[in-house]
Amino acid sequence: MRSFLKMKPSLHPVKHHLSSSIVSWIEDEDSMAGSSHFTDSEMSEDGYSHSNSYLSRNLHDMHISVRLIEEFMELAKENTSSNLETCGILGASLKDGIYYVTTLVIPKQETTAHSCQASNEEEIHATLAGLSLIPVGWIHTHPSQTCFLSSIDLHTQYSYQVMLPKAVAIVNAPTDQTRQVICRDFLCILHYGIFRLTDPGGMAVLRECKESGFHQHPQTLDGSSIYESCGHVYFKPNLRFEIVDLRTS
């Protein structure tokens, strides 16, 4: 995958006030006017994300820049090529009932081909609190697996959804061709899904589960699946975002 940032001169660095591990960009609105990331059909096929949401704003919808996902994949590239997962936390601010994902925090992490565990959680909390951001979910890679939530992922997602019912898990699975989404304007291909536990079904299963490691979960009481694709996440062309990479701090 090619990095959008290396291709678009309209992005320029903005000043930041924390440590040097923060990188941030602001997108030039004029240069983005009229551009769209995905065709309507490409987006609606999957049913979990939409580029044209201006007429369907709902309380606690989530807005995110597609470049944030691209940049995350760029930061994860070394791990991905070594068949190691990478994870990050999505920090958002709440304005007029909408969560705007403004920051991607890459924590120090312990990673394998099938799991990724953030370490030093105090550092993550301090970073988010310092920027007055709400953790609205997480993003991680499946370098060689398909796009889904593993049993360990479900427990991680549970901990986010307990704090914030609208929290999401974004999974990037570059080898999963069934998840291919082409962003025409940016000449990139992304393979991702956006998920959450069903509530009450999946949440109840995870609340009761005391197991760790990879394991099977029982059926939900109401027969629903344990997790589902999200319909409240929207990609926006003009969102400013920052990346805080704590791995290098």
Ligand SMILES: [Zn+2]
């Ligand atoms: Zn996973």
Ligand SMILES: [Zn+2]
């Ligand atoms: Zn479990």
